[in-house]
Amino acid sequence: MTSLQVNGKTHQLDVDGxxxxxxxxxDILNMxxxxxxxxxxxxxxxTVHLNGAPVRSCSLPVSAAAGAKITxxxxxxxxxxxPLQQAWVAHKVPQCGxxxxxxxxxxxxxxxxxxxxxxxxxxxxxxxxxxxxGTYPRIKAAIKSAAGVQIxxxxxxxxxxxxxA
Amino acid sequence: MAIVDKLNRRTLLKLTGLGGxxxxxxxxxxxxxxxxxxxxxxxxxxxxxELNVFIHIGTDDRxxxxxxxxxxxxxxxxxxxQILADELEADWSKVDIVQAHGDEKYGxxxxxxxxxxxxxxxxMREMGASAKLMLRQAAAKQWAVPLDQCVANxxxxxxxxxKRSLSFGELATAAAKLPVPDPKILVFKDxxxxxxxxxxxxxxxLQDMVTGRADFGIDVTVADMVYASIERCxxxxxxxxxxxxxxxxxxKGVLDVVKIDGGVEPAGFNALAGIAVIAxxxxxxxxxxxxxxxDWELGAHSSxxxxxxxxxxxxAVAANTKVVRxxxxxxxxxxxxxxxHQAVYTIxxxxxxxxxxxxxxxxxxxxxxxVWACVQSPVRTRDVVAAAIGxxxxxxxxxxxxxxxxxxxKSKPDFVAEAALLAKATGKPVKVTWTREDxxxxxxxxxxxxxxxxxxIDANRQISAMESTVASPSIMSLFQPGIETLQDFELGMGFxxxxxxxxxxxxxxxxxxAHTRIGWLRSVYHINHAFAANSFIDEIARMNKRDPLQYQLxxxxxxxxxxxxxEGFANLPTAQEFPFKTARLKQALQAVKKSSGWPAKVKANxxxxxxxxxxxxxxxxxxxxxxxxxxxxxxLEVHIAIDCGQVVNPxxxxxxxxxAVIFGLSGAxxxxxxxxxxxxxxxxxxxxxxxxxxxxxxxVVTLIASDEKHSGVGEPGVPPIAASVTSAIAxxxxxxxxxxxxxxxxxxx
Numbered sequence: 001m002t003s004l005q006v007n008g009k010t011h012q013l014d015v016d017g018x019x020x021x022x023x024x025x026x027d028i029l030n031m032x033x034x035x036x037x038x039x040x041x042x043x044x045x046x047t048v049h050l051n052g053a054p055v056r057s058c059s060l061p062v063s064a065a066a067g068a069k070i071t072x073x074x075x076x077x078x079x080x081x082x083p084l085q086q087a088w089v090a091h092k093v094p095q096c097g098x099x100x101x102x103x104x105x106x107x108x109x110x111x112x113x114x115x116x117x118x119x120x121x122x123x124x125x126x127x128x129x130x131x132x133x134g135t136y137p138r139i140k141a142a143i144k145s146a147a148g149v150q151i152x153x154x155x156x157x158x159x160x161x162x163x164x165a
Numbered sequence: 166m167a168i169v170d171k172l173n174r175r176t177l178l179k180l181t182g183l184g185g186x187x188x189x190x191x192x193x194x195x196x197x198x199x200x201x202x203x204x205x206x207x208x209x210x211x212x213x214x215e216l217n218v219f220i221h222i223g224t225d226d227r228x229x230x231x232x233x234x235x236x237x238x239x240x241x242x243x244x245x246x247q248i249l250a251d252e253l254e255a256d257w258s259k260v261d262i263v264q265a266h267g268d269e270k271y272g273x274x275x276x277x278x279x280x281x282x283x284x285x286x287x288x289m290r291e292m293g294a295s296a297k298l299m300l301r302q303a304a305a306k307q308w309a310v311p312l313d314q315c316v317a318n319x320x321x322x323x324x325x326x327x328k329r330s331l332s333f334g335e336l337a338t339a340a341a342k343l344p345v346p347d348p349k350i351l352v353f354k355d356x357x358x359x360x361x362x363x364x365x366x367x368x369x370x371l372q373d374m375v376t377g378r379a380d381f382g383i384d385v386t387v388a389d390m391v392y393a394s395i396e397r398c399x400x401x402x403x404x405x406x407x408x409x410x411x412x413x414x415x416x417k418g419v420l421d422v423v424k425i426d427g428g429v430e431p432a433g434f435n436a437l438a439g440i441a442v443i444a445x446x447x448x449x450x451x452x453x454x455x456x457x458x459x460d461w462e463l464g465a466h467s468s469x470x471x472x473x474x475x476x477x478x479x480x481a482v483a484a485n486t487k488v489v490r491x492x493x494x495x496x497x498x499x500x501x502x503x504x505x506h507q508a509v510y511t512i513x514x515x516x517x518x519x520x521x522x523x524x525x526x527x528x529x530x531x532x533x534x535x536v537w538a539c540v541q542s543p544v545r546t547r548d549v550v551a552a553a554i555g556x557x558x559x560x561x562x563x564x565x566x567x568x569x570x571x572x573x574x575k576s577k578p579d580f581v582a583e584a585a586l587l588a589k590a591t592g593k594p595v596k597v598t599w600t601r602e603d604x605x606x607x608x609x610x611x612x613x614x615x616x617x618x619x620x621x622i623d624a625n626r627q628i629s630a631m632e633s634t635v636a637s638p639s640i641m642s643l644f645q646p647g648i649e650t651l652q653d654f655e656l657g658m659g660f661x662x663x664x665x666x667x668x669x670x671x672x673x674x675x676x677x678x679a680h681t682r683i684g685w686l687r688s689v690y691h692i693n694h695a696f697a698a699n700s701f702i703d704e705i706a707r708m709n710k711r712d713p714l715q716y717q718l719x720x721x722x723x724x725x726x727x728x729x730x731x732e733g734f735a736n737l738p739t740a741q742e743f744p745f746k747t748a749r750l751k752q753a754l755q756a757v758k759k760s761s762g763w764p765a766k767v768k769a770n771x772x773x774x775x776x777x778x779x780x781x782x783x784x785x786x787x788x789x790x791x792x793x794x795x796x797x798x799x800x801l802e803v804h805i806a807i808d809c810g811q812v813v814n815p816x817x818x819x820x821x822x823x824x825a826v827i828f829g830l831s832g833a834x835x836x837x838x839x840x841x842x843x844x845x846x847x848x849x850x851x852x853x854x855x856x857x858x859x860x861x862x863x864x865v866v867t868l869i870a871s872d873e874k875h876s877g878v879g880e881p882g883v884p885p886i887a888a889s890v891t892s893a894i895a896x897x898x899x900x901x902x903x904x905x906x907x908x909x910x911x912x913x914x
Binding site: 016019023026027028030031032033034035036037038039042045072073074077079080085088095096097098101104123127128129131133134135136137138139140 | 236237238239240365367368370371372373374375376377378379380381383384386392417418446447448449451518519520521522567568569570571572598600601602816820821823824825826827828831849850851855857858859861863864
């Protein structure tokens with residue numbers, strides 16, 4: 001049995017330890033917000049947080065995630081209150097929307113360690129996430145505006161997330 | 166012309182599950198929908214009067230509108246309802262959108278060709294205006310006042326003199342009893358009164374998309390579902406000779422192994438030959454698949470080498486080339502020329518690389534087949550599925566999910582046929598999920614292109630004659646055996662209908678056989694044709710020490726409507742309604758000139774390039790600035806201006822232009838699908854890369870104010886991108902790149 005803690009909830013799972021975390025989330029736990037894009041850690045669509053750090057769940061065996069605190073897009077906030085989610089809405093970032101879970105998780109990890117990132121830091125943190133629709137200019141703008149919000153007023157969401165973690 | 170009529174309750178219930186009282190209207194549409202592409206490609210266009218779209222106003226005040234087009238990031242589930250809600254005077258917060266199933270009653274649902282808004286703008290307005298009039302009539306009757314005293318405003322009908330008002334919901338039942346008005350008596354809102362049309366409304370799916378709740382094809386889960394991963398024949402037309410699945414079956418979770426026959430030619434949208442591994446989860450299916458041992462019968466295309474094919478065609482114009490358009494005396498002009506120039510431009514195959522790979526779920530219960538899939542073409546999907554499993558189309562129900570990117574790939578439902586075949590074989594609901602490698606290796610590829618250009622230059626440094634020759638496999642090869650030459654609808658994508666005011670002109674077409682599935686990819690042949698034509702004009706401008714933007718303007722020439730019909734090439738079927746106007750092309754160039762500050766002074770290793778192209782009835786110009794550090798390329802700025810006529814949702818046009826820039830850059834910089842021994846050599850984002858955020862330029866979008874009819878948005882931004890970049894590279898002191906992709910010559914910084 002593998003014990004997996006996802007968004008504050010612990011699951012006891014009978015799965016092959018080599019199964020990537022992505023497929024455990026999607027097929028076993030039916031949490032489909034985390035997306036499959038490449039299976040090789042090349043596109044970032046499957047990004048989740050492992051103890052707060054962004055990881056590509058398509059390339060992470062579930063055995064390596066056992067015992068760690070995993071946060072997925074479903075756990076980023078209760079109902080889209082995370083400042084980045086709000087900024088994504090304000091800037092109307094998504095087009096097809098498919099890569100946006102991963103984009104948001106990469107951006108959230110960036111802001112939690114670098115609350116006020118410069119352009120270079122944003123570019124480096126987001127370089128691993130591909131968007132075929134071309135929402136990059138808006139992703140960049142949304143991260144900047146969310147960073148502004150976060151500095152002025154620590155959000156309830158962040159506190160709650162830390163509470164879970 | 167739309168004909169609005171009442172929608173019977175049984176149909177409403179069938180289509181949406183909505184029951185209850187209220188006013189329900191449907192619009193029927195004569196199938197005048199103009200296809201930009203060959204009818205065979207758009208296939209299955211229904212004839213005569215068919216239900217297309219509908220509206221339901223419930224007694225609870227909720228207005229439900231059907232979205233019969235597929236959402237793939239262009240915002241169509243928002244833009245069309247915006248039009249209807251505006252004309253209806255509905256409160257946007259009380260509008261719900263339901264997604265249409267695949268049903269020919271909606272007419273042609275194919276979401277492609279950048280045509281949803283222009284095709285349905287008036288239908289939406291008529292539906293909204295009809296429902297509004299009926300609600301006003303119901304109120305006038307109830308209050309016993311003249312109709313003209315009853316005004317619709319924000320989801321209510323008002324009687325101003327008596328200060329009475331009733332909500333749409335309160336009037337819905339009474340309105341439903343009235344006859345539907347004759348469209349001739351409908352009065353439409355004045356433009357200045359638009360509340361939603363022309364406004365940057367947020368997408369209806371926006372909140373779901375940022376919370377992980379949006380459901381794509383890959384996210385579908387149904388009870389007792391099993392998961393499939395399929396090893397397909399690497400070569401078109403190939404078949405399974407024999408296979409051994411013993412080891413696959415030993416993988417924990419693997420339930421079954423099923424052979425898919427496939428190998429049909431022409432390939433159409435049929436499933437490819439392969440071996441499917443069925444398991445209790447996706448990963449087990451993929452792991453089991455790795456252990457398959459398959460002996461393939463590779464078939465007739467197993468010697469296809471696309472690099473060699475392109476090189477051979479680039480070497481010399483083939484003898485079997487045919488003239489498709491001619492004016493003046495080209496040969497005489499070349500004899501009298503002061504100077505001349507020639508160049509060969511090539512573009513390899515491309516694959517769509519949608520972020521969501523193809524995925525579909527099928528469940529067969531008795532004589533019914535239910536499907537959930539990310540498809541651009543639900544009716545075609547229904548027909549393909551029915552044919553694959555030997556059902557009648559009416560036994561198949563297609564549920565359309567959100568599409569995680571599409572770009573034309575999801576118009577081709579081969580992956581849905583696979584799910585249905587496996588559901589039939591296993592007796593269980595099956596979800597098929599393609600891996601990235603599957604998508605890259607088993608696509609419907611953008612046609613490669615080889616174009617020979619030749620110009621005669623006169624003493625005034627103007628082009629006195631131009632001869633262009635194209636060689637490219639046709640999309641029609643997918644449907645008809647023996648098609649080995651581009652069709653008129655393909656040549657009309659910016660090749661044979663070039664707008665240049667060059668006195669002597671000849672366009673020629675060289676036959677090329679297809680050895681893979683050739684399919685339409687966002688902007689289709691316009692990508693190839695805009696690249697060559699714009700590059701060539703830029704080269705001549707620079708050779709003659711002329712400003713390239715001014716030279717483009719001069720070569721396009723005076724304001725006129727481009728008409729090729731007297732020169733051997735028929736005008737597009739849309740020419741009557743949407744004449745090709747040079748003034749609009751030039752206006753787009755002027756807009757990027759203004760936006761970019763052209764011709765701005767730059768540092769020695771920086772340069773600007775410009776390109777302009779009309780496609781999907783819109784007009785787009787692009788100016789790009791790059792910097793070269795030794796052999797490393799940095800994209801600095803891209804300015805893009807579009808004239809797409811009137812605009813319904815300016816924010817979505819903006820976002821489509823931003824997206825077109827990124828999409829065009831990915832293709833131009835990296836796009837390179839190569840076939841060797843009939844098989845694709847690339848596999849994933851490592852060897853088939855996409856532009857990333859850290860490589861992206863600053864993008865400046867201009868929407869040109871226009872009173873012209875609505876025209877295309879999703880595709881027209883892409884075609885001018887490539888030439889604007891290669892010309893900027895040349896201007897920055899770099900090489901003139903004529904063979905895409907750019908990374909063959911330069912590294913990306």
